[in-house]
């Protein structure tokens with residue numbers, strides 16, 4: 001996902017300020033970057049393909065003295081990653097950076113071409129820039145010019161814009177893509193998220209759709225499209241800049257894996273201190289839909305298993321980008337749970353809005369405080385996992401599972417399905433989860449040795465049943481997205497219905513079996529793969545008799561047994577570490593895997 005930062009200040013340090021801010025946005029994933037600076041009376045653009053260090057080199061140490069600058073990291077949507085397509089784009093008297101997709105850019109481009117406008121890039125952004133310039137020729141009121149252009153644009157956008165005739169002012173507006181306005185004594189900002197400005201200020205304003213910011217070095221005004229000034233709350237970020245640093249870890253992903261014991265313990269202790277924490281009256285609903293993308297969807301699969309097997313509540317889980325094709329099932333008696341770490345995922349936001357249009361009650365399980373999904377959902381439960389910088393989610397996912405676990409426990413109480421014995425077991429797990437996870441992390445040899453056995457393979461399979469299948473789905477995604485090793489997660493009972501044909505001599509199969517009732521069947525499935533030459537890594541729990549493991553397992557990993565309200569978190573922590581070590585052995589860019597973005601704000 002693209003990153004935006006603009007700054008206008010009282011000193012001539014705008015270039016260094018926005019470059020520093022841009023580096024705090026690297027985690028969003030990008031393939032090129034650029035900067036526009038108000039320099040010696042001109043708006044000069046500098047762009048580079050690849051890392052921000054390439055952009056800095058393109059400035060070849062020039063001490064660009066500027067009071068105002070806008071900068072951008074681009075995650076390519078239209079047009080390949082290269083310098084020409086990199087932002088900022090300048091058309092006539094307009095210079096801008098953009099996050100999002102202008103869906104009607106082709107028709108707008110054709111209209112502009114007929115009016116003699118020429119283009120250098122393949123991007124929708126350059127079209128948006130040229131269209132704003134086209135309107136500005138006749139509408140010289142900048143807010144009204146932007147409002148008119150935005151009324152014509154379809155799709156998503158966050159813009160930071162500089163007009164040639166007002167070079168020390170930044171205008172900003174957004175629809176669906178995130179954008180905030182940062183405030184400080186030294187100057188003011190427009191940025192994609194708080195992480196970009198925390199080195200300079202923790203004060204910010206959330207810009208809403210249809211609002212236009214006029215930002216100067218000592219003033220910020222927010223207007224509506226008719227140029228009426230709006231009163232906006234100034235918020236204070238609760239996260240410190242250090243949370244956006246690695247703090248001694250080799251990678252953000254490893255730091256965030258290590259934060260899980262504390263994050264999960266905090267979620268469960270909040271529940272133990274207030275058992276009505278996140279109380280929702282499930283009896284009001286005749287259906288629960290969990291809707292999300294990627295790992296968040298995998299967390300939803302764990303939630304579905306727990307809701308159905310412990311609270312006797314039927315749940316469906318949908319991939320957010322597919323949900324819109326099953327609208328007939330959404331009614332005013334439906335609870336739609338949208339799970340999103342970033343709270344800005346376009347597919348999940350679209351599903352949320354669809355559910356609201358259908359009259360459903362919407363619940364967001366979100367990490368990013370103040371994000372769009374958090375604000376638009378009828379109810380929002382924050383995971384409070386803290387900033388997650390690595391593109392591959394770890395604490396974001398396990399904190400979602402933890403919240404879902406507490407929701408299911410509340411549902412069980414409402415349905416009088418929670419026995420005292422089970423509640424006591426759960427409380428015991430909640431009190432021990434931190435030390436359980438710390439021990440898994442500490443036993444490095446186990447996951448390092450397992451990683452050494454598989455990292456040179458090209459294909460790998462995960463198999464499990466029930467909740468273990470949901471965990472396998474997440475384990476497979478983690479491995480794929482950071483190590484680029486192809487893997488598939490399969491319901492253990494399903495592998496023999498076709499895909500087992502891919503098992504060859506030495507093909508790694510990671511089998512997860514923690515559920516008492518499904519254990520024997522999963523062992524049978526492992527043996528089916530072993531019979532065809534598979535190299536099996538068996539992940540199970542301490543309650544099973546390990547004497548026979550060698551019959552079907554090349555590596556056995558025995559994890560602590562917990563109730564199923566914690567088991568997925570325990571196994572997932574191990575699989576995260578396994579994926580991390582495989583990626584290290586394969587020399588991958590663990591925090592910023594190729595082609596990926598931390599939050600996908602385009603559909």
Ligand code: AGP
Nearest residue numbers: 294295296340341342345392393
């Ligand atoms: C997880 O490691 C991936 N980065 C991705 O699948 C992610 O979970 C998905 O894009 C959803 O993101 P969200 O939770 O911010 O909505």
